[in-house]
Amino acid sequence: MRSFWLVAGWGLLITACGSDEQAQPQQTAAHSAQYFDVKGFLDAQAQLLNRQNPAVEKKVTLRDGKLETTRVPHVDWTKELQIFYQADINKPALRGAYAIESTPTTGQRAYVRKPGIENTVENLTVTADGDQVRVLTARLVQNNPLFYSEKKLYLHTINGVLSDYRVEGLQKLVMFDTLRYSAAMHIIK
16 A cells, blocks of 8 residues: 555656646746847857858957057857857846836837846847847946946847847956946948
8 A cells, every 4th residue: 555655656746847838938038038039049159150151350459558450361150159158138037137128110119127127237228120230339337445347348230130239348456446448340242
């Protein structure tokens, strides 16, 4: 009799685990669409650009204010776009953390972090024509008693394909000078 209850208990446990596994993908899909899918957008851009393999021109300004320009013939786009992945707010832990403001006439949708929410992404704005993203901007801020960091991200597409981006930032450590930097990239056709 004891083995019967043991087998029945294991059977119920396995059945319960199996039904949760089947229900979970539907739940994830339903919740994953709450905010703009930055990761999916960037993954698609990286795949497309890795296939096309365009050359790029990069401009970087660092501490001394000098502008350095270089042409890069081959780029690993997953690495190149890595900083923009930081703007992804479409995560289960952030559900309900952002107010959504839409402007249908311009195709703009803004996601603004609600007061009291702790996350580096302060805001994310996506402007699109239908399903094609034209502009993606974000402001990321980290602030604690020892360190302040701010990044402004701008990404622009033409016909749904990345054409250029810009990153402007500053970092401030207590007792050290503020470091300002910027980086820009433009695809050369």
